Amino acid sequence: MAGTDTTRRALPVGGLAIILVEPQLGENVGTAARAMMNCGLADMRLVRPRDEAPNRYAIAAAAGADAILEAARPFATTADALADLHHVFATTARNRDMVKPVMTPREAARAMREAEARGERCGVLFGRERTGLVNEDLMLASTIVMAPLNPAYSSLNLAQAVLLIGYEWLLAVDATPSVQLPLGDTRPAVAEEVEGFFGQLEAELDNSGFFPTEAMRPSMWRNIRNVFLRARLTEQEVRTLRGVVSRLVGKRHRRREV
Amino acid sequence: MAGTDTTRRALPVGGLAIILVEPQLGENVGTAARAMMNCGLADMRLVRPRDEAPNRYAIAAAAGADAILEAARPFATTADALADLHHVFATTARNRDMVKPVMTPREAARAMREAEARGERCGVLFGRERTGLVNEDLMLASTIVMAPLNPAYSSLNLAQAVLLIGYEWLLAVDATPSVQLPLGDTRPAVAEEVEGFFGQLEAELDNSGFFPTEAMRPSMWRNIRNVFLRARLTEQEVRTLRGVVSRLVGKRHRRREV
Numbered sequence: 001m002a003g004t005d006t007t008r009r010a011l012p013v014g015g016l017a018i019i020l021v022e023p024q025l026g027e028n029v030g031t032a033a034r035a036m037m038n039c040g041l042a043d044m045r046l047v048r049p050r051d052e053a054p055n056r057y058a059i060a061a062a063a064g065a066d067a068i069l070e071a072a073r074p075f076a077t078t079a080d081a082l083a084d085l086h087h088v089f090a091t092t093a094r095n096r097d098m099v100k101p102v103m104t105p106r107e108a109a110r111a112m113r114e115a116e117a118r119g120e121r122c123g124v125l126f127g128r129e130r131t132g133l134v135n136e137d138l139m140l141a142s143t144i145v146m147a148p149l150n151p152a153y154s155s156l157n158l159a160q161a162v163l164l165i166g167y168e169w170l171l172a173v174d175a176t177p178s179v180q181l182p183l184g185d186t187r188p189a190v191a192e193e194v195e196g197f198f199g200q201l202e203a204e205l206d207n208s209g210f211f212p213t214e215a216m217r218p219s220m221w222r223n224i225r226n227v228f229l230r231a232r233l234t235e236q237e238v239r240t241l242r243g244v245v246s247r248l249v250g251k252r253h254r255r256r257e258v
Numbered sequence: 259m260a261g262t263d264t265t266r267r268a269l270p271v272g273g274l275a276i277i278l279v280e281p282q283l284g285e286n287v288g289t290a291a292r293a294m295m296n297c298g299l300a301d302m303r304l305v306r307p308r309d310e311a312p313n314r315y316a317i318a319a320a321a322g323a324d325a326i327l328e329a330a331r332p333f334a335t336t337a338d339a340l341a342d343l344h345h346v347f348a349t350t351a352r353n354r355d356m357v358k359p360v361m362t363p364r365e366a367a368r369a370m371r372e373a374e375a376r377g378e379r380c381g382v383l384f385g386r387e388r389t390g391l392v393n394e395d396l397m398l399a400s401t402i403v404m405a406p407l408n409p410a411y412s413s414l415n416l417a418q419a420v421l422l423i424g425y426e427w428l429l430a431v432d433a434t435p436s437v438q439l440p441l442g443d444t445r446p447a448v449a450e451e452v453e454g455f456f457g458q459l460e461a462e463l464d465n466s467g468f469f470p471t472e473a474m475r476p477s478m479w480r481n482i483r484n485v486f487l488r489a490r491l492t493e494q495e496v497r498t499l500r501g502v503v504s505r506l507v508g509k510r511h512r513r514r515e516v
Contacts, residue, residue, distance in 0.1 A: 027285070031415055038418070040408040065411065097442055099492060106429075107436035147425070148434035150298040153323065156421075157289055160296070163418050164425060167405070171364075176406035178365035184355050234357055 016112060016169055017043040017123035018162055019081050021137055024050045024129050030061025030069065031159035032126075037065035039166030044072035045081045045123075061159075078125065078137045086120035087112070090133055090141035091165065093155040102144040109168035111143070124165050129158050186236040193238045198225060200242055204249050274370060274427055275301040275381035276420055277339050279395055282308045282387050288319025288327065289417035290384075295323035297424030302330035303339045303381070319417075336383065336395045344378035345370070348391055348399035349423065351413040360402040367426035369401070382423050387416050444494035451496045456483060458500055462507050 018036055023029050023046060033044060051058070054069040062069050075081035082088050089108055103111065112122040125141060127133035132155075138144070147156065147164055156164065202221060211217040233241070276294055281287050281304060291302060309316070312327040320327050333339035340346050347366055361369065370380040383399060385391035390413075396402070405414065405422055414422065439446075460479060469475040491499070 031418070034415060035418060037411045038407045038414055061415075063413075063415070095440055097440065099439065099441065099444075099495070102438045102440060104434055104436045148432045149296045149425075149428065153295045155321075156296055157292060157319075157321070157417075159415075160289070160293060160418065160421050163414075163421060167407075167422060170407065174406045176362055178362045180360045181357065182353055182355065182360060183357060186357070237357070 015041045017045055019045045019123050019125050021047040021078055021125060022128040026051055026055035026058035027061045028158040030058035032162040033062040033068040034065040035159055035163035035166055036068055039170045041166050042068055044068050046072050046074045047078050047081050049074060078140055082123060082140055085123040087115050087122040088141040089143045089145045090125040090138050091145045091161055092132055096138060100144050102146050105145055105147050105164050105168040108145045109172040112169060113172045126158060126161055183234060186234040189233045189235045189238045193235060194233055197238050197242050201245055204245055273299045275303055277303045277381050277383050279305040279336055279383060280386040284309055284313035284315035285319045286416040288316035290420040291320040291326040292323040293417055293421035293424055294326050297428045299424050300326055302326050304330050304332045305336050305339050307332060336398055340381060340398055343381040345373050345380040346399040347401045347403045348383040348396050349403045349419055350390055354396060358402050360404050363403055363405050363422050363426040366403045367430040370427060371430045384416060384419055441492055444492040447491045447493045447496045451493060452491055455496050455500050459503055462503055
């Protein structure tokens with residue numbers, strides 16, 4: 001996990017600015033950097049960090065994402081850190097009684113992506129570990145972001161908050177199918193192949209006297225078919241199953257012959 | 259952040275089982291517990307944890323969610339930890355070349371909620387920090403969960419992975435509006451109130467000779483109106499703005515009178 005040269009990753013380009021205001025713990029800064037790398041973000045800005053340079057806890061926690069730590073820029077004030085941004089979002093765990101839109105991370109991510117598509121730069125403010133953002137920081141943001149978490153325990157660890165925002169930002173344009181079935185070298189079986197297996201299986205079940213009565217056969221057979229149909233067999237699995245049946249039958253036949 | 263009695267939270271009830279296989283670092287177990295509490299989850303199971311009892315790093319990182327650590331159950335094998343579950347999901351950062359459905363966390367959360375609605379129990383497996391789940395663990399799961407992250411750097415910190423799953427699980431039934439405007443004691447202004455302010459403002463702009471020509475007036479006035487319309491004023495803000503205009507005008511009048 002150490003950030004040696006071999007494990008270092010190239011910095012992603014562009015995207016959201018992540019602004020940590022007065023972060024206190026190196027581990028959190030490092031884990032936040034790792035979360036940023038996970039989400040394809042690179043622009044980390046630190047307002048009055050406790051440690052000027054990333055400490056060893058930060059580098060260990062970054063787990064190879066230390067290029068982000070090294071590129072992180074320190075600022076003396078929150079306003080300085082935001083100066084070049086068109087849109088500033090501020091994260092809070094609780095309602096602050098300000099008449100300012102409060103968005104879920106998902107909705108905020110959508111708004112950020114829309115702004116970025118217009119060529120506008122967005123940034124997100126995260127407060128210090130124990131206390132969050134102060135009102136002077138919140139005043140600099142146009143929008144509050146609040147994750148809909150357990151109302152009795154909604155305060156996120158700093159790096160966890162960075163991950164949630166980055167994750168939603170990444171997913172706001174992600175086109176990964178929600179379910180995939182990796183098939184490797186095989187392909188889904190066509191119906192003819194599956195029915196071929198069913199024909200073999202039903203014949204062997206008949207041979208073996210599996211069905212107690214003709215009246216019970218239809219529902220019993222339907223149930224067995226459904227197991228395999230639900231599984232959406234691959235061509236390779238159909239061949240494997242045919243082999244299983246042949247082998248089972250062959251063994252029994254051999255035993256009978258003995 | 260320390261887990262004293264005063265900061266302890268009551269355990270949420272039911273929900274997903276979170277199964278950590280061979281977790282090595284107390285901090286990660288603690289932060290995972292905090293993430294579970296954030297997401298309203300309570301059922302933590304540990305397969306061969308390095309530390310039998312939560313160590314001090316775990317308790318510090320749990321930040322008041324240590325009731326989850328105390329209720330966490332250790333198991334000797336992954337199979338034991340899963341015995342009572344109807345559906346087992348396994349998290350991985352990379353494709354494992356198994357013909358097993360791979361779902362995004364969002365889709366998996368939907369599937370889990372559907373199962374829970376039928377009274378079926380679900381659990382999610384998380385592997386050890388450096389290596390993730392081994393194939394023997396993956397074999398016990400019906401479904402793989404893989405977050406669509408930066409393909410060049412997709413390995414999440416253990417507690418971050420727990421948070422992503424818990425967050426999606428929580429949001430799968432969340433009905434929080436994606437944008438809210440907290441209004442405190444006031445209410446959105448009705449059109450009549452906003453137009454009343456516009457009438458005042460336009461009259462005062464006229465009085466002050468703000469519009470250079472009658473030809474330029476319509477577009478200039480439209481632009482000004484749009485600023486306030488976009489802001490979706492509250493009743494209180496309308497009154498405040500009317501006061502602002504009156505005050506500005508009054509001041510100027512007073513100055514002229516002097």
